[in-house]
Amino acid sequence: MRADRLVSLVLLLRQRGRLSAATLARELEVSTRTVLRDIEALSSAGVPVYAERGRHGGFALLPGFQAELTGLNHDEALALLVAGSRRGAQVFGLGSALASAMLKVVDALPAGQRDTAAGAVRRLLIDPESDLLARRVVADEVPDATVAEIRRAVFAGHKLRIRYAAVDQAPAWRTVDPIGLVTVRDQGYLLATRSGADRTYRLSRVLAAEELDEPADRPERVDLDRAWQERGTRFRTGGDQVAVLVRLNPARRSDLVNTALAVRAEEVDADGWLRLEVTFQDARHAEWTIWQLATNAEALAPQWLRASLHDRAAAIADRYGATS
Known part of the structure; x- marks a missing residue:
């Protein structure tokens, strides 16, 4: 673990130049004290890292320093195989390994290509944490x-x-x-x-x-x-699936189809609305989905679903209709 961190520290200094202890600690997800101990260990091992004092000081490597540090360990190689999805790496617990592996990949590039690649990366944003409506994309949290x-x-x-x-x-x-x-x-x-x-x-x-x-x-x-x-x-x-007949505003078709398990039948009513027969995982899934569509959808059948949605709407209307 420490050997990988020391390699990452050297690669950060090579690729980004002078960095403060606080910045290194943040990048490596360790304490500032740990960074200082690592810097001392590198110096003792002959790595030419030096400190610059002052307001804009930090740690840096002597110009031209080269070392064979780019060998990937097992987790880093595995992380690169799932790097097509940054969130996939996070889900499988390989986020830190992916970050370390990418440092090594960039470091292995010739100097000219390294600068070009760094500039290109700044022009790309993959899987941001929220969409255009500022809704956060929530990934599974697994220790x-x-x-x-x-x-x-x-x-x-x-x-x-x-x-x-x-x-x-x-x-x-x-x-x-x-x-x-x-x-x-x-x-x-x-x-x-x-x-x-x-x-x-x-x-x-x-x-x-x-x-x-x-x-x-x-x-x-x-x-x-x-x-x-x-x-x-x-x-x-299989299971306790529920078939529902729905009248739907066509503008919300994708919202329904992307949530339902399957669309069994579909036709267009005279007023332009859609009439679909869709399947849901269970009763709770069906009620939740139709409720999210508000007045853009109407469950025509089964009757128990209409009654359940009516009771929920009546309870909400009663709550907000009462004087505070």
Whole structure:
């Protein structure tokens, strides 16, 4: 861990020039005192780092210093493989490894290309934290230690013990055979089997994880894309799904379609509104979705859904109609 941090410190100084101890501490996510100890260790090892005093002082390397420091460790190489999605790296607990790996990649470039690449990067913004309406994009929060334990079991092919909090159930321990990890729209999932049956676990609901020594019971090779599609098909066609007939303002079609599991039928009414038969995961999913669309949608069937939405609207009207 410290060796990787020392490498990152040297690369930061090479690429960005003089930096204060506070800036280095922020970049490396350590204390200022740790940075000072690391600077002393580098000096003792013969790395020509020196301090400049004064208001604009800091630490810098002697001009022209070169060293073979760009070898990637396992996590950094893995992070680059998922670097197509910065948030994917975060979901799998590889955010810091990705940052360290990118420092090494930039450092490996010739000086001219390094400057060009740095300028190009400043012209690109990928996956900002909010959209144009200032709505924050919320990714799953999974402790690094937990997801690291899951990763180790997946890669080593060992059984995994997880404490999982399923929806509307008390957290419970269970032992699974991990198959692979998937990230979709900033949400991470563990694909596994349990007693031979396929299981999919959302990483944010894993409260604790423990890699076991026992080998996992799983095939030698796996097609994760196919496995994910097959589980998605079973999810959409099973369980307590609800079919709903909806009249919808066409301007809000994408909002409905992107939330529903499937669109079974669609036609246009005489007034231009859409009439769709859509499927939802369960009753709660159906009620929540139609409620979000407010007066842009009307559930025509089933009757229990119309009654539920009516009761909710009446309660809201009563609350705001009363004098304070």
